[in-house]
Amino acid sequence: MGEKEHEVIIIGMGLAALAAAARLLELGIRDIGIYAKSWGGTPFIAAINFVLPENPYGDTSEQYFKDMIAAGYRIGNKELVRDMTDHTLAGYELLRRWGVKFAENANRTKKLRHVSGHTFPRSLCSTEDLIGLEILKKMTKEFEQKGLHPRMNAECVSLLAEDGKICGITVLDSENRPENIYAPIVIAAWGGVGNLFGTSTYPPDIQGNTLAIAKKAGATLVDLEFLEYEPMVVMDPPGALGEPCPTAMLGEGGHLLNSKEERFLLRVRPQGEGGAPKTLINKQIWKEVAAGNGTPHGGVWVDLRHIDQEILEAYPWFYNRLVKNGLDPKKQLVEVGPMAHSFSGGILVDRDYQSNIKGLFAVGEACGGLHGACRCAGNAASQAVISGLLCAEAIDRQKNKVSLPGKVFSPFYASNQQIFDQYAPGIRSVAAKALGIYRDGTILSNAKAHVDAILQNEEIQKDTRTVQIAMAVSLMLEAAIKRKESRGTHMRLDFPEESPEFEREFTI
Ligand SMILES: Cc1cc2nc3c(=O)[nH]c(=O)nc-3n(C[C@H](O)[C@H](O)[C@H](O)COP(=O)(O)OP(=O)(O)OC[C@H]3O[C@@H](n4cnc5c(N)ncnc54)[C@H](O)[C@@H]3O)c2cc1C
Structure with a gap:
């Protein structure tokens, strides 16, 4: 047997990994080895959706289900979507149990924003910091107190599998030497594919080579053609390049304008820009640019000038970054356009979030099939939480039926x-x-x-x-x-x- 072994290995330390680890700890599973390069897309999450009983719009998990299936162009896996929308409250409660606080209105109800692809406002946030950062800070502190110490800067370069069963992983140590770690259960929580495309909204730890790692181990992959483009990413000034303008800004009353200052989205969406699906926004921006109605950097303008100062400041990461770089969105138009963003494809999973390789689970952006051909905004975060939670519960149900693999593998990694x-x-x-x-x-x-x-x-x-x-x-x-x-x-x-x-x- 190898030098190190665990009951469960988690690859990654983003939101899906945090949720899985938190629920495993709650269920009494303590021998968890977390190996992660960094924090992935999680610190940048602004919006996370949950249907709360207190919502004032008559929202239901059934409506949430319908929205996801419609936004996904009817090919999202209905069973996985149903499980996710049925467990929306359980996901919210998990985060609350681990100390996460969401922004509230003056009457103490939760502040709900209306983001792309949803019928009703159901997106929770923080108005002091990005909600992803709030979750990360709270949960990692709790892990620390409970004695769970993730190994950071540890890159997984291979999954060890034999006869259709997972046996462990290979990680690089601090000197880039490969080392094998063994476990009968491995959760891939390694995020999406952002940096396969040179420029993307994603940080550098999301390289996308993980698709190949899964495939080489024998995992079946699904929906790999569905790469999400974030429609309104800031193109100028250079210091704010790559910062997504939240699609919630359209819900707050923002307008998209072409170079002729026409609200072009209204031609296809007369009811207004708020809640417009991201694919529609992307398509219409592309058409405007192709028709010669684009801005100097090949995008369009977003007009936020008529939105209350207080509302703009409630998106501090976005507003402050613009102002710091000399652009005041209260006075000036902002140049935005689509950029490669999140991924709806990945490892094919069943309702336990288990892959075709026994003992290999995949959660968050690492798994595919749930969002179909297009993801509702804010749903990557909700899906990361709920898939982590459901996967942990499935692992708890089957933990006594698995045993550590007997085989020892030779660690391999070539670097040039x-x-x-x-x-x-x-x-x-x-x-x-x-x-x-x-x-x-x-x-x-x-x-x-x-x-x-x-x-x-x-x-x-x-x-x-x-x-x-x-x-x-x-x-x-x-x-x-x-x-x-x-x-x-x-x-x-x-x-x-x-x-x-x-x-x-x-x-x-
Ligand atoms: C700028 C930006 C804004 C976003 N805003 C939102 C939003 O408002 N709402 C929303 O729902 N979604 C948003 N997203 C998408 C969201 O961040 C991701 O979908 C979400 O973080 C997925 O969670 P995850 O845990 O699956 O993956 P991630 O958070 O990406 O975490 C992946 C983890 O795996 C690690 N990792 C990767 N490869 C390896 C490897 N080979 N070995 C070891 N570790 C590895 C990473 O270091 C990281 O710890 C945004 C993304 C970006 C980039």
């Missing part, structure tokens, strides 16, 4: 910076071009042929990370080629319509 520098930037740029908002069959096929040729090159085997990046891009291209229709975030110029024939998930 020169090979990485030679190939990885080119692969990323091919991915960014082919897997943009609008896709084309010929470009996708050429991109896949190019990346597959690199994968065949013996030389790149000298660097595991390069191989994994190439493999992950190739898998996403394969999924995008297969889906010969336009649905949600996957828009094919050569197949502009939705096709009933494709109303199903593709697994890879």
